[in-house]
Amino acid sequence: MRFEGSAVAGQQCTRTRPPAPTPTRRATAACVDALLALFCGLAAGAAVGLKVVDGVVELRLHSPTVWAAALGAASGFSFLNHVLLTFATRASLGKLTTGVRVVRTSDGCRPGFLRLIGRWLFGFYWMVVFVPIHVATDSDVEQQDGVGLRVVRRDATLS
Numbered sequence: 001m002r003f004e005g006s007a008v009a010g011q012q013c014t015r016t017r018p019p020a021p022t023p024t025r026r027a028t029a030a031c032v033d034a035l036l037a038l039f040c041g042l043a044a045g046a047a048v049g050l051k052v053v054d055g056v057v058e059l060r061l062h063s064p065t066v067w068a069a070a071l072g073a074a075s076g077f078s079f080l081n082h083v084l085l086t087f088a089t090r091a092s093l094g095k096l097t098t099g100v101r102v103v104r105t106s107d108g109c110r111p112g113f114l115r116l117i118g119r120w121l122f123g124f125y126w127m128v129v130f131v132p133i134h135v136a137t138d139s140d141v142e143q144q145d146g147v148g149l150r151v152v153r154r155d156a157t158l159s
Contacts, residue, residue: 020153029097
């Protein structure tokens with residue numbers, strides 16, 4: 001399948017359909033991204049929840065402020081990683097480390113900002129709805145690409 005004539009001036013697009021990454025590579029990228037967001041959230045929650053009383057440091061886990069900071073930092077990092085960084089480099093940190101990138105399904109060009117936001121939101125939906133179903137049923141269904149974007153191997157030829 002050829003992708004020709006649909007590129008906007010100055011965009012790098014693939015001449016042929018790039019190969020899809022292996023499921024292992026794709027899952028590793030998702031795990032790296034999830035762990036980075038989780039650690040960022042935990043660090044923010046711990047920073048907000050530390051209280052020093054008479055020289056003793058305690059972590060107030062029962063405080064809603066701690067969990068709000070953790071959730072906010074994790075969501076903010078996830079947005080920064082999956083939308084802004086991917087808009088600039090075509091890949092999140094996890095995808096950069098595993099050698100994959102995000103392109104438009106239609107022509108292999110750089111994804112747009114609104115589509116990346118849609119993909120980020122679709123990822124939350126997938127995580128909340130489909131992942132528990134797949135785990136509970138021991139399903140081997142692969143993650144789907146959404147909103148007109150797909151994940152491809154980074155070493156595909158660029159024009």
